[in-house]
Amino acid sequence: xxxxxxxxxxxxxxxxxxxxxxxxxxxxxxxxxxxxxxxxxxxxxxxxxxxxxxxxxxxxxxxxxxxxxxxxxxxxxxxxxxxxxxxxxxxxxxxxxxxxxxxxxxxxxxxxxxxxxxxxxxxxxxxxxxxxxxxxxxxxxxxxxxxxxxxxxxxxxxxxxxxxxxxxxxxxxxxxxxxxxxxxxxxxxxxxxxxxxxxxxxxxxxxxxxxxxxxxxxxxx
Amino acid sequence: xxxxxxxxxxxxxxxxxxxxxxxxxxxxxxxxxxxxxxxxxxxxxxxxxxxxxxxxxxxxxxxxxxxxxxxxxxxxxxxxxxxxxxxxxxxxxxxxxxxxxxxxxxxxxxxxxxxxxxxxxxxxxxxxxxxxxxxxxxxxxxxxxxxxxxxxxxxxxxxxxxxxxxxxxxxxxxxxxxxxxxxxxx
Numbered sequence: 042x043x044x045x046x047x048x049x050x051x052x053x054x055x056x057x058x059x060x061x062x063x064x065x066x067x068x069x070x071x072x073x074x075x076x077x078x079x080x081x082x083x084x085x086x087x088x089x090x091x092x093x094x095x096x097x098x099x100x101x102x103x104x105x106x107x108x109x110x111x112x113x114x115x116x117x118x119x120x121x122x123x124x125x126x127x128x129x130x131x132x133x134x135x136x137x138x139x140x141x142x143x144x145x146x147x148x149x150x151x152x153x154x155x156x157x158x159x160x161x162x163x164x165x166x167x168x169x170x171x172x173x174x175x176x177x178x179x180x181x182x183x184x185x186x187x188x189x190x191x192x193x194x195x196x197x198x199x200x201x202x203x204x205x206x207x208x209x210x211x212x213x214x215x216x217x218x219x220x221x222x223x224x225x226x227x228x229x230x231x232x233x234x235x236x237x238x239x240x241x242x243x244x245x246x247x248x249x250x251x252x253x254x255x256x257x258x259x260x261x262x
Numbered sequence: 263x264x265x266x267x268x269x270x271x272x273x274x275x276x277x278x279x280x281x282x283x284x285x286x287x288x289x290x291x292x293x294x295x296x297x298x299x300x301x302x303x304x305x306x307x308x309x310x311x312x313x314x315x316x317x318x319x320x321x322x323x324x325x326x327x328x329x330x331x332x333x334x335x336x337x338x339x340x341x342x343x344x345x346x347x348x349x350x351x352x353x354x355x356x357x358x359x360x361x362x363x364x365x366x367x368x369x370x371x372x373x374x375x376x377x378x379x380x381x382x383x384x385x386x387x388x389x390x391x392x393x394x395x396x397x398x399x400x401x402x403x404x405x406x407x408x409x410x411x412x413x414x415x416x417x418x419x420x421x422x423x424x425x426x427x428x429x430x431x432x433x434x435x436x437x438x439x440x441x442x443x444x445x446x447x448x
Contacts (some may be wrong), residue, residue, distance in 0.1 A: 047425030052417075079424055085377060086396040090294055091289035094309060099284060102310050106280065111317050113275035180278065210423065230356065234281065 045072045060223050155185050172232070175225035179238065182218040186211075208253050215246050265329055273320045280317060287333055291401065295341040297393045300382045304348060313342040338398070342390065342408060349386060380430040388423035395420050 045053075053076055058066060066073050106112045169175040182198060219242045225235040263282070271279035291312055296305035316336045323332055381389060390409060394400040395416070402413035402420075409416065 047428070048418075048421040051421035051424035051428075075428075079428055082428055083396050083424065085373065086427075087399070088393070089293070089297075089374060089377060089397055092293040094288050094292040095302070095306060098292070098306060098309065099281070100286070101306070102284065102313050103277070103281075105310060105314060106277075109314065109318075111275060111314070112277040112280060115403065 044069065045075075047075075050076045050079055054079050085225075096231065099234055121204045169224060169228065170226070175221070175228045175235070178221040179218070179225050179235070182214070182221040184215040186196070186218045212246070212249050212253060215242065215249060218242055219246055266325070269320060269323060272317065280281060284313065286310060287330060289335045290330065290334065294337050294393070294398060296377070297397060298338070298341040298345055298382055298390060300384075300386070300389055304344075304358040308341045308344045309337070311344055316352060317339050334398075338394070338408065345390070351421065376431060376434050380427055380434055383430050384423060388419055388426055391416055391419040394425035396424070 045062060050072065053062065053066075066076065103112070119224070169178050219239075222235060222239045222242050226232070226239050227236055263279075265283075265286075267281050268279045272283055288309075292305065292309050295308040295312055296302070299305040299308050316333050319336065323329065339426075350446075381393065384392065391405060394405045394408065395402070400408070402416040405416040406413040
C-alpha cells in the first residue's frame with residue numbers, strides 16, 4: 042500500500058480528505074498517526090508564546106529614537122535623556138562607579154549626608170510596591186533633579202561663583218533620584234531601563250561628588 | 263493612562279508614552295520578528311527597525327484597526343523587508359548554510375524551545391509562510407500580498423514547510439525525551 046505524501050498530509054490539516062484519501066487514512070495507521078502529528082504541530086505553533094526582547098533592547102531603541110529626533114528631548118522624556126547624554130554607558134564602569142560612588146558617598150561630610158537623607162526620605166516616602174509606583178517615583182525624582190540642574194545652570198549663567206550649598210542642594214536631588222532608582226531596581230531587577238538609569242545616576246553622582254570635593258578643597262572651608 | 267492617550271502623547275514625542283507602548287507590545291513585536299528572522303542578532307535589529315517605523319508612522323494611525331493589529335502589521339512588513347535585504351546581501355557574499363547549528367540537547371528543553379529551534383532551521387521561504395500562517399494566523403491571500411506571491415504558491419510552500427518542520431522536530435527529539443516522544447512520535 043502506498044502512503045500519502047507528506048505534502049498531502051500537511052494539506053489535510055486544513056482541508057477535507059477526498060474519498061480515496063479518507064479510505065486510505067481509515068486503514069493506514071502510519072498515515073493516520075502522521076496526520077495527527079501534523080495537526081498537533083500546527084496547534085502547537087499557533088499557541089507559541091510571545092517572546093521577551095533581550096535585555097538592553099529598550100536602551101538601544103531609545104538611543105535610536107533620540108538620534109532620529111523621534112523623542113522630545115524636553116522634560117517629559119523617558120528619563121534617559123539627561124543622564125545618557127553624559128556618555129557613561131559602560132557596564133564595567135558602572136560596577137566601579139557603584140562601588141566607588143558608594144564608598145565615596147559614605148565618606149562624605151555629615152552635611153551632605155544629612156541633606157541627602159532628608160531629601161531621600163521626603164522623595165521616597167512610602168516605599169513603592171509595584172513597578173508602576175517605582176517608575177512614578179523615579180520620574181518625579183528625575184523631574185526634581187532636572188529642575189535643580191536648570192536652576193544651577195541659571196546661577197552659573199548669571200556669572201555667580203559656584204556655591205557649596207547650592208551644589209549640596211543639587212546633590213540631594215540626585216541622591217533622591219538614586220534612591221528611587223535603586224528601589225525600582227529592587228522591585229524589578231531585570232528591567233533594562235531602571236538598570237541603565239541606575240548606572241548613569243551613579244556616574245552622575247560620582248562626578249558631582251568630585252565637584253563638591255574640589256569646591257571644598259578650593260578654600261570654602 | 264488609556265492607550266489612545268499614550269498614542270497621542272507618543273505622537274508628540276513623549277518618551278514616557280513611547281516607553282509605555284513599548285513595554286506593552288515589545289514581546290509581541292519581538293516574537294514575530296524573531297521568528298521571521300530566525301536569528302537573535304538579526305531579530306534585535308529588525309525589532310528596533312519595526313519600532314522606529316511604527317513611531318514614525320504613528321501620526322497616520324487613525325484607529326480604524328486596533329493599535330496592536332496595526333503595530334503587528336508594521337512589524338511583519340518591516341521584518342520581511344529587512345530579511346529580503348539580508349538575503350540579498352548573503353547571496354552577494356556567498357552561500358550561507360541552510361540550517362543553523364542546533365545547541366546541545368538537554369533533558370529539560372521545553373517543547374516550545376524545540377519548536378523555535380526547528381523554525382530557525384527551516385529554509386527562509388518556508389519559514390516565512392509557516393510563521394505567517396500557522397503562528398500568526400494570516401490567510402493565504404494576505405500572505406500572497408505580503409510576500410508578493412500567488413495565494414496558491416503560499417499554500418504549496420506551507421504544506422512543504424509543515425512536512426519539513428515535522429521532520430526537523432522528529433530529528434530534534436531527544437532519545438529519552440518523553441515529552442517530545444508523546445507529542446511528536448508517530
